[in-house]
Amino acid sequence: MENDITVFVRNIRENTGIVFDAYSDFGEFIAGEDKGNVKSDFEGVYADSANSRTLFKFRYKNKNYIGSIAGINSASKNYAYLICELAEQSFAKTNLTKEEFFRSALFGEASYYTIKKYAKKYCRGSSVCVMLLVMDSGREEETLAVVSGYSANSADFACALEDGQCVFVKFFDENDGEYRSVAEYAEFLAQSVYEETGMKIGVFIGGTVKNVADLSLSFGQAIAAHRMSAAVNYRGGVHSFKEFIMVKMLEDLPKYKISEYLEMLLDSSARDIFDDKEMINTAEEFFENGLNVSETARKLYLHRNTLNYRLDKIEKATGLNIRKIADAITFRMITVILKLVR
Numbered sequence: 001m002e003n004d005i006t007v008f009v010r011n012i013r014e015n016t017g018i019v020f021d022a023y024s025d026f027g028e029f030i031a032g033e034d035k036g037n038v039k040s041d042f043e044g045v046y047a048d049s050a051n052s053r054t055l056f057k058f059r060y061k062n063k064n065y066i067g068s069i070a071g072i073n074s075a076s077k078n079y080a081y082l083i084c085e086l087a088e089q090s091f092a093k094t095n096l097t098k099e100e101f102f103r104s105a106l107f108g109e110a111s112y113y114t115i116k117k118y119a120k121k122y123c124r125g126s127s128v129c130v131m132l133l134v135m136d137s138g139r140e141e142e143t144l145a146v147v148s149g150y151s152a153n154s155a156d157f158a159c160a161l162e163d164g165q166c167v168f169v170k171f172f173d174e175n176d177g178e179y180r181s182v183a184e185y186a187e188f189l190a191q192s193v194y195e196e197t198g199m200k201i202g203v204f205i206g207g208t209v210k211n212v213a214d215l216s217l218s219f220g221q222a223i224a225a226h227r228m229s230a231a232v233n234y235r236g237g238v239h240s241f242k243e244f245i246m247v248k249m250l251e252d253l254p255k256y257k258i259s260e261y262l263e264m265l266l267d268s269s270a271r272d273i274f275d276d277k278e279m280i281n282t283a284e285e286f287f288e289n290g291l292n293v294s295e296t297a298r299k300l301y302l303h304r305n306t307l308n309y310r311l312d313k314i315e316k317a318t319g320l321n322i323r324k325i326a327d328a329i330t331f332r333m334i335t336v337i338l339k340l341v342r
Contacts, residue, residue: 005022005030005031005065006022006030006031008022008031008087009021009022009031009032010031012083012086013032018069018070018079018083019032019033019069019070020032020067020068020069020079020083021033021035021067021068022065022066022067022068023037023038023040023065023066023067023068024065024066025040025057025064025065025066026040027039027040027066030065032068035051035068038051038053038055038066038068039055040066042055042057043057044056044057045077045080045081047072047077048068048072049072052070052071052072053068053069053070053071053072053076054068054069054070054071054072054076054077054079054080055067055068055080056069056080056081056083056084057084058083058084058087059109059111065087067080067083067084067087069083085112096114096118098122098157099157099159101114101118101122102122102157102159102169102215103159105212105213105215105216106130106167106169106215106216106219107216107219108216110213112213115212115213119212122155122157123155123171123212124153124154124155124171124173125153125155125171125172125173126172126173126210127171127172127173127208127209127210128169128170128171128172128208128209128210128212128215128218129169129170129172129182129205129206129207129208129209129218130167130168130169130170130205130206130215130218130219130221130222131167131168131169131170131182131186131189131203131204131205131206131222132165132166132167132168132203132204132206132219132222132223132225132226133147133158133165133166133167133168133189133201133202133203134164134165134201134202134203134204134226135164135165135166135193135199135201135202136164136199137163137164138163138164139197139199140160140163140164140165140166141160142193142197142199143166143193143197143199143201144158144159144160144166146189146192146193146196146197147166147168147189147193150188150189150192151170153170153171153172153173155171156168156169156170156171157169167219167222168189169215170182170185172208182205182208182240183205183238183240186203186205186238186240187203187238189203190202190203190237190238200237201237202226202229202237202238202239203237203238203239204222204223204225204226204229204238204239204240204241205222205225205238205239205240205241206218206219206220206221206222206223206225206240206241207221207241207242221241222241224241224244224248225239225240225241225243225244226239228244228247228248228251229244231247231339231340232244232247232335232336232339232340233339236288246332246333246336247336247340250333250336250337250340251340255341258337258340258341259341261337262334262337262338262341265330265334266318266334269317269318270317270318270319272317273313273314273317273318274334274335274338278310279310279313279314280335282296282300282307282310282311282314283314283322283331283335284335285299285300286307286311286322286328287322287328287332291322291323291325291328293307293308293311293323311323314331318331318334
């Protein structure tokens with residue numbers, strides 16, 4: 001790898017006369033003229049005034065390097081941008097398959113040049129999002145077959161990640177008359193897999209982005225949604241990252257602050273309710289069914305009066321009437337906090 005960089009640095013020097021050196025991501029010398037280590041804690045292009053040189057970062061596959069050019073004027077900065085792109089072009093693998101391209105984009109390993117080159121070839125749609133599909137181990141191929149069969153956009157991409165997990169990159173065209181929301185499409189996929197294989201899968205949706213360069217961001221959000229769903233035991237098979245913003249905010253709070261909130265929100269009688277699995281299960285089912293008493297009673301095989309008795313018991317103990325959306329949100333927040341601290 002360093003040999004390729006050495007050749008590249010030599011060619012730049014010989015063909016342009018630019019004094020260009022290459023260093024590792026940690027600032028250790030690799031090629032050019034050894035002038036000692038360079039600063040590494042910077043982003044983009046950095047003017048090293050003390051040493052009269054311009055530093056910049058470039059990538060080879062998933063590894064970062066630092067370039068150095070003599071001078072700190074505007075020409076040096078322009079050379080830095082030019083050499084950075086030339087480096088990426090020189091190091092980039094040619095003729096990437098669709099799978100190689102999307103895997104590199106998902107894991108944040110694709111350079112700007114690679115994305116620019118292959119996006120026109122493999123991508124089509126005004127927006128794109130990543131879905132993490134979680135299924136029984138060993139049944140990844142069955143899931144992929146169903147997902148691929150229901151994909152109308154030729155740019156869509158799906159592949160197995162590891163045992164029990166697949167990833168699905170879905171392109172949407174918001175100007176298409178057949179456009180449906182990401183959540184609706186995810187529900188459709190989950191239902192289709194169940195109908196054709198008898199298997200219930202989880203679908204975790206990352207944010208929708210406009211640029212393929214942001215696929216790794218959407219992918220990271222889908223992974224986070226899966227992790228947080230497991231942490232708080234949310235019901236249902238389809239979840240988006242946006243559902244867990246409250247969970248993420250609570251996770252980021254110091255433990256002492258969470259304890260303060262619990263002290264304000266809970267007394268002994270309220271704690272008894274949150275320790276009662278039957279009551280929590282009733283509340284969670286009630287939330288899952290949009291605070292609809294009739295539908296919740298049907299799902300739990302309860303008489304309406306029995307369900308209303310439980311809801312009244314929750315209100316008496318906690319002071320929260322979860323038939324009202326504001327109190328339901330507070331109740332859900334308490335259950336999330338308790339799951340995070342246990």
